[in-house]
Amino acid sequence: MNISDILTLERTFANLECASKKRTLESISQWLGTKKSSFDSKELFNALINREKLGSTGFGDGIAIPHCRLASCTEVTGALVRLTHAVDFDAIDQHPVDLLFVLLVPLEATDEHLQILATLAGSFGRPEFRESLRLAADAHAMYKIAIA
Amino acid sequence: MINQKITIINKLGLHARAAAKLVGVTGRHGCSIQIGTEGKMVDAKSIMSVMLLAASQGTILDLKVSGDGAQQAVDDVLQLVNNFFDEGE
Numbered sequence: 260m261n262i263s264d265i266l267t268l269e270r271t272f273a274n275l276e277c278a279s280k281k282r283t284l285e286s287i288s289q290w291l292g293t294k295k296s297s298f299d300s301k302e303l304f305n306a307l308i309n310r311e312k313l314g315s316t317g318f319g320d321g322i323a324i325p326h327c328r329l330a331s332c333t334e335v336t337g338a339l340v341r342l343t344h345a346v347d348f349d350a351i352d353q354h355p356v357d358l359l360f361v362l363l364v365p366l367e368a369t370d371e372h373l374q375i376l377a378t379l380a381g382s383f384g385r386p387e388f389r390e391s392l393r394l395a396a397d398a399h400a401m402y403k404i405a406i407a
Numbered sequence: 408m409i410n411q412k413i414t415i416i417n418k419l420g421l422h423a424r425a426a427a428k429l430v431g432v433t434g435r436h437g438c439s440i441q442i443g444t445e446g447k448m449v450d451a452k453s454i455m456s457v458m459l460l461a462a463s464q465g466t467i468l469d470l471k472v473s474g475d476g477a478q479q480a481v482d483d484v485l486q487l488v489n490n491f492f493d494e495g496e
Contacts, residue, residue, distance in 0.1 A: 314427045318454050324423065351427070351454060370463045373420050377461035384455040 260375050262382065263406035265337035265362075270294055271405070272340045273398040280348050280356075284308055284325060287340055287361055294338075297331045303363070317350025322383045324376070326362035335375055336363040339405055341392065358383070358392055408473040411481050413442075417491035420463035423454075425492040430454045432483050438474030440484075445469070451484075 272290065277283040284307045292300030306327035310316065317323040338361040345355035360379055364372050382388050388404070395401040415421055421429070433440045433451045440451040442460070448471065449456035462468055472480050487493075 314424055316423065318423075318427075318458075322455075326423070351430075369419060370461075373422055373461040373463055376423060376458045380455045380458035384459070 260335065260371060260378060261406070262337065262378060265335050265375065266339055266402065266405055268399060268402045270336070270338040271398040271402040272338070273395070273401055274343045275340050276343045277346060280311070280346055281308070283340075283342065283346055283348075283359070284311070287325070287338065287359070291338055291361070291363075295336070297333070298329070298363075299331065302331065303327070303329065307361075311349075315349040315351065317348035317352075317354075317356050318380075318383075319350060319352040319354065320383075320386075320389060321345060321350075321354055321357050322389065323348050323350065323356045323359045324362060324379055324383070325359060326364065328364050328366050328368075330366055332363045332365045334365065335368060335371060337361065337375075338363075339392075339401060341395075341401060358389060408471060409477045409481050411470040411472070411485070413468050413470050413485060413488050415462050415464055415466045415468065415488065417488075417494050418464055418496045419494065420466065421457065421460060423458065425494070426454050426457040428487060428492050429457055429484070432487050433480065436476055436480040436483070438472055438477045438480050440480055441471040442468055 288300045288304035340359045342357045345357035348356035441448045442451040
């Protein structure tokens with residue numbers, strides 16, 4: 260499964276301004292709620308925040324992969340967000356986060372989930388990939404980099 | 408160097424939460440720890456690297472450990488994996 264299979268330009272957000280981890284996930288939930296009528300913002304926010312309580316999805320180098328299973332999710336859905344200012348995400352390396360790939364998965368999908376995590380780890384694990392996303396001019400540029 | 412085969416037995420496999428627990432354990436040891444399969448061995452102390460393996464339930468991985476305290480590191484990893492990453496299933 261490639262990033263191009265789950266990400267759309269519409270779900271790429273270049274310059275989100277948020278002051279905290281909670282506000283970031285709230286804003287993202289609200290924003291995604293407008294993108295897909297089947298998603299309920301509140302349900303999404305609760306699912307994402309509950310996953311964070313099990314352990315931060317901030318995996319280092321300014322990256323986070325907030326994710327959750329949703330009953331209302333029929334297919335693996337991705338969103339890419341860049342924050343104008345990095346926020347404290349309680350990340351594994353204690354560094355603030357400014358790049359997030361949000362992953363929404365249907366209740367039953369398990370191996371698919373692992374495959375896409377591997378794909379994301381592969382891309383976001385590369386310093387050049389992260390830096391080019393940070394330097395991209397806008398959502399369109401970010402999207403092109405992400406799906407390449 | 409110690410070579411140990413480990414089988415991923417928990418239902419969800421080596422997903423993000425399990426990977427985080429794994430690096431929590433491996434990070435406590437000073438020795439060098441690698442995990443993966445022939446041709447794809449990764450640093451077991453790096454969560455992003457571990458997630459590259461996409462190891463689902465039933466996958467058999469190689470654990471290669473060398474340095475001081477290697478046996479203890481192997482034991483700790485085995486305990487975590489064999490306890491279903493504390494996930495209960």
